[in-house]
Structures are given as C-alpha cells and as structure tokens.
Amino acid sequence: MVPDRTELRDGYADLGDVSLHYVEAGDGPLILLLHGFPEFWYGWRQQIKPLAAAGFRVVAPDMRGYNLSSRPKGVKAYATDQLVADVSGLIHERGAVRYIEAWSRPGAAAGMINYYRSSVRTSPKKAEAALRPISAPTLIVWGERDRFLGPDLAEPDHDDVPNLDRVERLSEASHWVHHDEAERVTQLLIDFFGPARPA
Numbered sequence: 001m002v003p004d005r006t007e008l009r010d011g012y013a014d015l016g017d018v019s020l021h022y023v024e025a026g027d028g029p030l031i032l033l034l035h036g037f038p039e040f041w042y043g044w045r046q047q048i049k050p051l052a053a054a055g056f057r058v059v060a061p062d063m064r065g066y067n068l069s070s071r072p073k074g075v076k077a078y079a080t081d082q083l084v085a086d087v088s089g090l091i092h093e094r095g096a097v098r099y100i101e102a103w104s105r106p107g108a109a110a111g112m113i114n115y116y117r118s119s120v121r122t123s124p125k126k127a128e129a130a131l132r133p134i135s136a137p138t139l140i141v142w143g144e145r146d147r148f149l150g151p152d153l154a155e156p157d158h159d160d161v162p163n164l165d166r167v168e169r170l171s172e173a174s175h176w177v178h179h180d181e182a183e184r185v186t187q188l189l190i191d192f193f194g195p196a197r198p199a
Contacts, residue, residue, distance in 0.1 A: 006025050006026065006048075006049040006052050006053060007025060008023050008024070008025050008048065008049075009023070009024045009025065010022075010023055010024075011023075011024060012068075013061070013089065013090050013093040013094070014093070015085075015086060015089040015090065015093065016089070017070075017072065018064050018069065018070035018072060018086065019069065019070050020061045020062060020063070020064065020069045020070070020086060020089075020090055021041070021061065021062045021067060021068035021069045022041065022059050022060060022061035022062070022090070023041045023048065023059075023060050023061075024057065024058065024059045024060075024094075025048050025049060025051075025052035025057075025058050026051065026052025026053070026055070026056055026057045026058050027052075027055075027057050028055045028056045028057050029055075029056055029057065029193075030056070030057045030058075030059060030091070030094060030096040031051055031056045031057070031058050031059070031189075031193065032059050032060075032061075032087070032090070032091065033047065033048070033058060033059070033060040034060075034061070034063065034087065035060070035062075035063060035066070039066075040062045040063075040066045040067035040068075041060040041061060041062050041067065042067075043178065043179070044060045044178065046178070046179075046182035046183075046186065047178060047182070047185065047186045047189065048060055050186045050190065051186065051189060051190060054190045054193075055195070056193065057094075057096075059090070059094055061090055063083070063086065064077070064078070064082070064083075064086055065077075065078060075121060133159060133160055133161065133162060134156075134160065134161045134163075135162065135163060136163060137163045137165055137192075138161050138163060138164050138165060139165050139166060139168065139188065139189075139192045140154055140156070140164070140166075140167045140168065141168045141170065141177050141178075141185055141188055142154040142167055142168065142169050142170065142173075142177070143169075143170055143173030143174045143175055143176070143177040143180060143181075144169050144170060144171045144172075144173065145171075145172065145173060145174045145180075146173075146174055146175040147174065147175065148175050149175065151169075154167050154169065155167060165192065168188055170184060170185075
C-alpha cells in the first residue's frame with residue numbers, strides 16, 4: 001500500500017468583517033466543501049484527501065460562527081446574504097477562477113443557532129424573492145433513512161435546478177450521508193466532478 005502523503009494545510013481567510021478558518025489540500029480546480037449545522041470542516045475529513053488525490057484543490061472552511069472562524073454577534077450577521085458573501089470572498093481569497101461547491105445539509109453555539117434564527121425571521125415574501133435558479137450542473141446525494149427531511153425534498157423543481165444531473169439515493173444513509181456512506185459519497189463526488197484538469 002502506498003503511504004498517504006496528502007498534506008492538510010490550515011489557514012485563515014480575512015474577509016473584512018470575519019475571518020474564516022479553513023483546511024486545504026491538493027492542487028488543481030477548487031472544490032469547496034461547505035458544512036451545515038452543527039458541524040465544522042472536520043465533517044468532510046473522509047472526503048478531503050481522496051478528492052485531493054484525484055487532482056483537486058480542496059478547501060473545507062469553518063463557516064462563520066463555527067469552530068475557529070469568527071463568531072459575530074447578532075442574528076443579522078447570519079443572514080443568507082452574509083453566508084453568500086463569505087463563500088464568494090473565500091473563493092476569491094483563495095485565488096480561484098474555477099471552483100466547485102459541495103454542500104452538506106447537516107451542519108460557538110450562539111453563532112450556529114443564529115443561522116436558524118435568521119432564516120425564520122426572514123419573511124416568506126423576502127425569502128422567495130431572493131431565490132435564484134441553480135444553473136450549475138448539480139448532483140444531489142440523499143440518505144433514504146433521513147428522519148428529519150422527507151424524501152420528496154430530494155427532487156427539486158426543474159425550473160429551480162435546470163441542470164440537475166441526477167438524485168443519487170443511498171438506501172443505508174441517514175441525514176448524515178457523507179459520514180454514513182463516506183466512501184460512496186467520495187466516489188460520487190470524484191465521478192461527478194470528472195477528471196481534474198489544470199485551472
């Protein structure tokens with residue numbers, strides 16, 4: 001067996017009002033792994049090195065309010081537009097032109113809870129007005145044993161996700177698909193993103 005020499009590099013992205021801690025590995029096109037509640041970068045530990053070995057530069061940040069990243073006070077600091085600005089800022093800070101995002105549904109306690117507080121305090125009308133179709137090619141990986149989200153949520157409306165490649169349902173996985181079926185999720189990501197080519 002060849003020893004794994006993939007180095008994990010810690011860093012901090014200064015984005016003005018917040019500093020985001022991240023772990024990075026590999027070179028090539030950027031894959032951004034974004035965690036959900038109540039996790040942090042470590043939730044992607046089983047995917048980082050294999051994706052790097054497949055020829056990608058992988059960045060897994062601690063989102064604002066989590067682990068080693070800044071924890072601004074107040075619910076407004078956790079609104080969706082702040083999250084989007086953080087992700088965009090991180091991409092530019094890392095010098096990426098091409099990038100790929102992978103989100104985890106499941107996830108400083110105050111900061112984490114403020115994401116939820118912000119979402120429920122946003123009026124439905126304002127939230128709906130902010131929605132935009134996801135135009136990027138999209139793969140959805142869904143755990144069939146999810147006790148929190150119903151299986152019908154896995155199938156987005158075509159107008160919302162016009163370039164949906166497919167919904168991959170994992171029969172033995174729960175809400176935490178990237179933990180329950182780590183190797184399968186990693187392989188699905190590698191296959192979906194295709195052969196890594198220099199950016």
